[in-house]
Amino acid sequence: MLSEFSLIERYFSQPAAAFGAPDDEPKATLGIGDDCALLAPKHGQHLAISTDMLVSGRHFFPDVSPWALGYKALAVNLSDLAAMGAKPRAFTLALSMPTADESWLEAFSGGLFDMANQHGCELIGGDTTSGPHVCISITVFGDVPAGEALRxxxxxxxxxxxxxxxxxxxxxxxxxxxxxxxxxxxxxxxxxxxxxxxxxxxxxxxxxxxxxxxxxxxxxxxxxxxxxxxxxxxxxxxxxxxxxxxxxxxxxxxxxxxxxxxxxxxxxxxxxxxxxxxxxxxxxxxxxxxxxxxxxxxxxxxxxxxxxxxxxxxxxxxxxxxxxxxxxxxxxxx
Amino acid sequence: MLSEFSLIERYFSQPAAAFGAPDDEPKATLGIGDDCALLAPKHGQHLAISTDMLVSGRHFFPDVSPWALGYKALAVNLSDLAAMGAKPRAFTLALSMPTADESWLEAFSGGLFDMANQHGCELIGGDTTSGPHVCISITVFGDVPAGEALRxxxxxxxxxxxxxxxxxxxxxxxxxxxxxxxxxxxxxxxxxxxxxxxxxxxxxxxxxxxxxxxxxxxxxxxxxxxxxxxxxxxxxxxxxxxxxxxxxxxxxxxxxxxxxxxxxxxxxxxxxxxxxxxxxxxxxxxxxxxxxxxxxxxxxxxxxxxxxxxxxxxxxxxxxxxxxxxxxxxxxxx
CATH class of the missing domain: 3.90.650.10 (PurM-like C-terminal domain)
Known part of the structure; x- marks a missing residue:
């Protein structure tokens, strides 16, 4: 069984070069691996923030494809940024699951990063833990010019x-x-x-x-x-x-x-x-x-x-x- | 049974006047009730961000006092801000539970806001949903002068x-x-x-x-x-x-x-x-x-x-x- 740290390193860290977004500017001043991530503010921009929780058996079928689950878990949060007119920048992931199933994690993180990289959205922090059911909570961050958010x-x-x-x-x-x-x-x-x-x-x-x-x-x-x-x-x-x-x-x-x-x-x-x-x-x-x-x-x-x-x-x-x-x-x- | 919106309004909204923090400046430009919250950047400050997930039976006993659970759930996240030298500003809450138990929610939110108000930390967004177990994910935001974070x-x-x-x-x-x-x-x-x-x-x-x-x-x-x-x-x-x-x-x-x-x-x-x-x-x-x-x-x-x-x-x-x-x-x- 992999430890929490090994899980994060193996499945949820990716080199910056993986980003395929049109603008490859750094998203975070400090990412995964410290007590907090650090985001530098952007002049004239507000930070739009949204959080969601997806629970197995309630928001998705327990046997759903883990790739599709990772893809959708971030997509529904990016949809909240879209609704404000905000440009995605970064997200955090909290994940509980009964056991650290490596093939499941590989597929889940694959779907997650497929969606993240489409939108230049960097994973900057997270928490993985064991729990009786798969439960996923994502918080997304986006930039929107002050006064221009779609409320x-x-x-x-x-x-x-x-x-x-x-x-x-x-x-x-x-x-x-x-x-x-x-x-x-x-x-x-x-x-x-x-x-x-x-x-x-x-x-x-x-x-x-x-x-x-x-x-x-x-x-x-x-x-x-x-x-x-x-x-x-x-x-x-x-x-x-x-x-x-x-x-x-x-x-x-x-x-x-x-x-x-x-x-x-x-x-x-x-x-x-x-x-x-x-x-x-x-x-x-x-x-x-x-x-x-x-x-x-x-x-x-x-x-x-x-x-x-x-x-x-x-x-x-x-x-x-x-x-x-x-x-x-x-x-x-x- | 209360709807998700009623739950949020009843237990997780509090008037700005409830804040007892020394500085009563507004924490968020836009709080609960839209697709996203909006935070305005502060000049020369970085935003420190941390996220945690607490699962019933794993991180707390199912019969723990809900007041203490709310108090601790935020405390452990504020501890991550403390470890960076960041000043708490705001947080989001994602919460799943089997049924919307009103007395449990009242006590839980009471503990949560007791901790939040001690540190002038505003609840700016969240998600409540039903799920087989109580699962809590909090993401906190704090301010730290650029270059001064304790890494x-x-x-x-x-x-x-x-x-x-x-x-x-x-x-x-x-x-x-x-x-x-x-x-x-x-x-x-x-x-x-x-x-x-x-x-x-x-x-x-x-x-x-x-x-x-x-x-x-x-x-x-x-x-x-x-x-x-x-x-x-x-x-x-x-x-x-x-x-x-x-x-x-x-x-x-x-x-x-x-x-x-x-x-x-x-x-x-x-x-x-x-x-x-x-x-x-x-x-x-x-x-x-x-x-x-x-x-x-x-x-x-x-x-x-x-x-x-x-x-x-x-x-x-x-x-x-x-x-x-x-x-x-x-x-x-x-």
């Missing part, structure tokens, strides 16, 4: 509501993994499972939306619940047309009610939902073209919430609809 | 080796909790258990040692193993006199072999071990007097490690001794 509290009446990409694929993949449903075409199932296991954080999009979008967040618990966070923090209401929400193509294999559940309350989409004034529609469309990302208007921010209560008026192409979906909550049944 | 790689031949406080008490408390041994006087047991459950991070001491000490770390896994980290990173050897290591008074109730185990390989001391040139002995003693912290010289840093291998020559007052203790390793049996 949740900045939506304004009249703003368009946009989403990136297509929604619902990850929830379809979860349903397949759980045996809730199956699709006739294995290729469709593979698309859905890839959406679940290998989300791509919209980092470049978040950076491109600085100065254009008003409010933004990443859709991690389902659009219906997550959009409410923007509305509540911004003290506004919204109208959303369900028929305008772009659906992952594989959802067509499912009944319509399941499709609507997947796109509104599925979770794990890791697409951006953002608001922006009507005047910048063309600019946003250009961003989508340049970045080859589908960007779709799905609704409108309305006036202040009545009696302090934020709410969404759901519509489809035929008129108002009533919904009880409220997103994925980690202390409620799905 | 592990800065010990120099001729340096004195110092420790703060007394060692071994926490390991004695663990032995009592495990039923390995007992003490005749319940007051002794209470001292040992308090050392285990309520360590006090040496934050003010670490700050005072900036510019005086060469290398430093906090003793979390046992002096014998932890000192090796300084030696290895600094490429030096050391001589340590076991009889000079200050022992927690309650250890006197145990056999001498158990005492030596407790002070060298017990772990959970959260005292500082640091090296400093002989010329600053008087200055260090003044720091100890001002701060009312016992500071004791226990040995000397020797020349470069032979063939790259760091090592400690253990002595007692009668001459050389041989030891096989190598500290507490999270992937070895204790």
């Amino acid at each position: 949740r509290d900045s939506a304004r009446p009249g703003d368009d509501i946009w989403v990136s990409g297509v929604l619902g694929g990850a929830r379809a993949g979860l349903g397949i993994r759980r045996g809730e449903w199956s699709m006739k075409d294995p290729a469709d199932e593979a698309v859905a499972i890839k959406a679940l296991e290998q989300p791509e954080p919209r980092v470049a999009l978040g950076i491109a939306l600085r100065g254009i979008a008003h409010a933004a967040l990443d859709i991690s618990d389902g659009l219906a619940g997550d959009l409410l966070h923007i509305l509540k923090r911004s003290n506004v209401r919204a109208t959303v047309n369900i028929d305008q929400i772009p659906r992952c193509a594989t959802l067509a294999a499912l009944p319509d009610a399941s499709q609507v559940h997947c796109i509104l309350a599925g979770g794990d989409d890791y697409e951006l939902c953002f608001t922006a004034p009507v005047a910048v529609r063309a600019e946003i469309e250009r961003v989508g073209t340049v970045q080859k990302v589908l960007l779709t208007r799905i609704g409108t921010i309305e006036g202040p919430a009545a009696e302090g209560r934020a709410a969404i008026d759901w519509r489809d192409n035929t008129g108002p609809v009533s919904l009880s979906d409220t997103g994925f909550d980690h202390f409620h049944a799905d | 592990r790689d800065s010990a120099r031949p001729g340096d004195d080796i110092w420790v703060s406080g007394v060692l071994g008490g926490a390991r004695a408390g663990l032995g009592i909790r495990r039923g390995e041994w007992s003490m005749k006087d319940p007051a002794d047991e209470a001292v040992a258990i308090k050392a285990l459950e309520q360590p006090e991070p040496r934050v003010a001491l670490g700050i005072a040692l900036r510019g005086i000490a060469h290398a430093a770390l906090d003793i979390s896994d046992g002096l014998a193993g932890d000192l090796l980290h300084i030696l290895k990173r600094s490429n030096v050897r050391a001589t340590v006199n076991i009889d000079q290591i200050p022992r927690c008074a309650t250890l006197a109730a145990l056999p001498d072999a158990s005492q030596v185990h407790c002070i060298l390989a017990g772990g959970d001391d959260y005292e500082l071990c640091f090296t400093a040139p002989v010329a600053v002995r008087a200055e260090i003693e003044r720091v100890g007097t001002v701060q009312k912290v016992l500071l004791t010289r226990i040995g000397t840093i020797e020349g470069p490690a032979a063939e790259g291998r760091a090592a400690i020559d253990w002595r007692d007052n009668t001459g050389p001794v041989s030891l096989s203790d190598t500290g507490f390793d999270h992937f070895h049996a204790d």
